[in-house]
Amino acid sequence: MASKEEIEKFMMADFPQSKCIVEAVGEQSATVRHRIGFDELRPGGTVSGPVLMTVADCALYVAILGEIGIVSLAVTTSLTINFMRKPSSTKDIIGKCTLLKIGKSLIVGEVSLYSEGDAKAVAHVVGTYSIPKSD
Amino acid sequence: MASKEEIEKFMMADFPQSKCIVEAVGEQSATVRHRIGFDELRPGGTVSGPVLMTVADCALYVAILGEIGIVSLAVTTSLTINFMRKPSSTKDIIGKCTLLKIGKSLIVGEVSLYSEGDAKAVAHVVGTYSIPKSD
Amino acid sequence: MASKEEIEKFMMADFPQSKCIVEAVGEQSATVRHRIGFDELRPGGTVSGPVLMTVADCALYVAILGEIGIVSLAVTTSLTINFMRKPSSTKDIIGKCTLLKIGKSLIVGEVSLYSEGDAKAVAHVVGTYSIPKSD
Amino acid sequence: MASKEEIEKFMMADFPQSKCIVEAVGEQSATVRHRIGFDELRPGGTVSGPVLMTVADCALYVAILGEIGIVSLAVTTSLTINFMRKPSSTKDIIGKCTLLKIGKSLIVGEVSLYSEGDAKAVAHVVGTYSIPKSD
Secondary structure, three states, X not given: OOOHHHHHHHHHHHOOOOOEEEEEEEOOEEEEEEOOOHHHEEXXXXXXXXXXXXXXXXXXXXXXXXXXXXXXXXXXXXXXEEEOOOOOOOOOEEEEEEEEEEOOOEEEEEEEEEEOOOOOOOEEEEEEEEOOOOO | OOOHHHHHHHXXXXXXXXXXXXXXXXXXXXXXXXXXXXXHEXXXXXXXXXXXXXXXXXXXXXXXXXXXOOOOOOEEEEEEEEEOOOOOOOOOEEEEEEEEEEOOOEEEEEEEEEEOOOOOOOXXXXXXXXXXXOO | OOOHHHHHHHHHHHOOOOOEEEEEEEOOEEEEEEOOOHHHEEOOOEEOHHHHHHHXXXXXXXXXXXXXXXXXXXXEEEEXXXXXXXXXOOOOEEEEXXXXXXXXXXXXXXXXXXXXXXXXOOEEEEEEEXXXXXX | OOOHHHHHHHHHHHOOOOOEEEEEEEOOEEEEEXXXXXXXXXXXXXXXXXXXXXXXXXXXXXXXXXXXXOOOOOEEEEEEEEEXXXXXXXXXXXXXXXXXXXXXXXXXXXXXXXXXXXXXXXXXXXXXXEOOOOO
C-alpha cells in the first residue's frame, strides 16, 4: 500500500507532466482533481473528452498505487468511457475511482467524473490495469 | 462532406489546442498524426494512454467531418480503447479511422493507432459520436 | 413509468424466450434473476459469458422500462462487460442495474452481476440503450 | 495451433450446448455461423443482442484455439459490442474474427457480425481473453 504523500511524491517525480492532484486515496478507492483552463476546453465551452479520459486514468492509477504500492510500470490495458453530460467549462473535474477487482495480474476499476459541485456525473469509465510480475 | 483543407482550417480555428495533423480524409475514413515529445511521454519511455485516446478521438472526428461536413457540435458518446503494444517514444503516433456505421444520430467508427513505420497497432479504439439534430 | 407487474406481463408476452425473472424495479434501478442449469454452464463448471451478458442486458432493459414505461422497441446500442470472478455453477445469477443517465434518445446504465449470496460481483457491465422517438 | 476438425471435436465434447458452427479458422482469424430460429429472436423481428454476443465470443474463442491450440480454460476478460444495424430474422448470423494481439497472457481480437449475405455488419465486437499459465 502507498499513502497519499508517497503517491504525490512519486507522481511529481515520475509524471511531471501530469496535472492531476491527488485528493484522497485508500480502501480501494481514490479521488483526484484536474484544473480546467484554456488547454482543457473545446468548442461549445466544454471540457474535451481526452481530458476526462486523462482524469479517469489518473484516478484509477492512484487507487491502484494506494492498494498495491508504488508500481511505476503498471499499464492500462483497456478503458471504456461513456460521456453522459456536458461538463462545466469553469469548474474543476473531480474523478472518483472504486476498484472492482484486484487480481494478481489484472485490476479492474470504475471511475465517475464530475464537474466540481454537481451531483450528476459527466462521464463514467471502466478500466483495466495490468500489473507486471514481480521477480 | 468536407475536404482535408476545410477540416484543417476548421480545426485550427475551433481547436487551436489540438496537436493533431490531418494526413488524409475521405471514403468514410481518415488518417491523422500526432508528434511525440516530452509532454506525451510517461515512465518507461512510452506514450501516455490519454495521448493515444486523443489521437483516436481526433481521427474519428476527422473521418466524421469528412463524411457529413463541418459539424462542430458532434460529441463523443462512448469510446473503448485496448492498449496492445508499447508505443515508441521517438516516433509519431498515426491514427487510422474507418467508419463502421453512419446513422442519422449516431456514428460508430474504429481506429487503429501505430507508432509510425510499425506494422502492428499499439492500440485499437471503437468510438461513437452523437450528431446534433439539424433544424 | 411501469410497475414490476406490468413489466413481467410485457416480458412474458413479448419475450417468451427470456429466462430472466424480475425481482425489483424502480428509482432508476432494477434487480433480475436468472436460474443456472446445464444450458448456462461451460467447461470448468462456470456460467458462460453470454449468459452473464443476457442477464445484464435484461437488468438494463427492465430498469429502463421501469423509468420510461413499456417501450418495446428500445434497443441496446453498446455494451461493455468485464468478467471479474468465476461464477458459481450452482447459484442463480443476480443482476443489479443502476441507470447513470436518462437522456431523450440515449440511456446509460451499469449492472453488477452476482452469484446469489456472494458479496463480490462476478462481472460488471456498462450499456447504452437507444430510445425510439415517439410521434 | 489447432485445425478446424480438432476445434469442432473439442467444441462438441466440451461445449455441447453451443450452437456455433465453425466455418473456417487459421492465420489468426476465424469465421463461425449461428442458425437463427425462434429462440434467437426478439420483438420487432430481430436477433437478440445476447445471441450476437454469443456468436462474437465463439468466433473469438475459435480464432484463439486456432492460434494457440486447444486451451479449454481460456476465459473472456472483457468484451465491448456496438450494435449497428438490425439483423435479419431469417438469415444466419456469421461472425468473422481477426486477432489484434497475441500476448502471453492476454489475447485481443475483433469480430464483425453479419446477417448472411449482407455486406454491412450488424454489430462489431472487441474482446480480450486471458490465457491460463502453462506449467
